Amino acid sequence: MLKIDVGYGRVGVLPEHAAALATQVAELAGVRLRGVFTHAGHGYLAESKDGVDKVARLEGERLVETAGRLREAGLALDEVSVGSTPTAAVAMRVAGVTECRPGNYVFHDASQVALGTCGVEDCALTIVATVVSVPAPDRAVVDAGSKTLSSDPLRPKGPGHGRILGRQSYLDKLSEEHGVIAVAQGETFRVGERLRILPNHACVVANLHDQLVGVSQGKVETVIRVAARGRVR
Ligand SMILES: Cc1ncc(COP(=O)(O)O)c(C=O)c1O
Numbered sequence: 077m078l079k080i081d082v083g084y085g086r087v088g089v090l091p092e093h094a095a096a097l098a099t100q101v102a103e104l105a106g107v108r109l110r111g112v113f114t115h116a117g118h119g120y121l122a123e124s125k126d127g128v129d130k131v132a133r134l135e136g137e138r139l140v141e142t143a144g145r146l147r148e149a150g151l152a153l154d155e156v157s158v159g160s161t162p163t164a165a166v167a168m169r170v171a172g173v174t175e176c177r178p179g180n181y182v183f184h185d186a187s188q189v190a191l192g193t194c195g196v197e198d199c200a201l202t203i204v205a206t207v208v209s210v211p212a213p214d215r216a217v218v219d220a221g222s223k224t225l226s227s228d229p230l231r232p233k234g235p236g237h238g239r240i241l242g243r244q245s246y247l248d249k250l251s252e253e254h255g256v257i258a259v260a261q262g263e264t265f266r267v268g269e270r271l272r273i274l275p276n277h278a279c280v281v282a283n284l285h286d287q288l289v290g291v292s293q294g295k296v297e298t299v300i301r302v303a304a305r306g307r308v309r
Pocket residue numbers: 114115159160161162177178179180181279
């Protein structure tokens with residue numbers, strides 16, 4: 077699969093250079109070019125749902141257009157593959173797209189909610205943290221810091237290191253093992269209280285933990301070992 081850069085500016089060949097490179101690839105012995113693919117990660121920086129949808133349409137259209145150029149150059153392609161959670165719903169509907177590879181949608185997170193991809197009720201991964209100190213009326217501290225929640229920011233932008241479900245207060249500061257809550261007017265926290273935190277970026281959080289606890293209707297149903305954990309070398 078040949079990776080095309082449709083605007084993210086990370087890796088991939090630019091659409092205008094794709095046919096030349098694809099022709100070279102197709103001529104290599106033992107290699108069959110199956111198709112083109114892309115990841116529109118710049119959708120995460122769009123500051124409105126309309127902005128995300130525009131990135132998504134362009135993601136699909138640029139990739140289909142690029143596939144057309146490759147086919148005109150005599151290359152047979154099976155797949156035209158888009159993939160990113162915020163852009164998936166729109167990009168996969170562009171005529172000519174054959175595959176979509178979203179990843180984050182398995183859990184969703186606070187960033188997907190902020191981007192308009194989904195609602196809080198569609199999010200499947202939360203962290204249960206305990207309030208360990210209430211040193212001042214405007215400050216409470218939980219036993220979850222960057223080792224638990226990661227330091228990834230909210231996308232596209234915004235304050236906080238995770239959304240506390242059912243509260244207006246937010247996690248203002250993190251150190252490794254502590255999260256400091258800026259207590260909103262009218263809210264109180266007590267030591268020992270358990271809070272559920274929707275992380276900014278679920279992908280990183282899943283990879284920070286050895287296991288995930290599967291809960292349904294308030295009951296633990298399964299414990300999932302994170303197979304990818306510790307595999308970065
Ligand atoms: C190449 C590629 N495809 C697909 C994805 C999935 O993106 P998302 O997690 O936004 O669904 C990623 C994520 O980084 C990626 O790098």
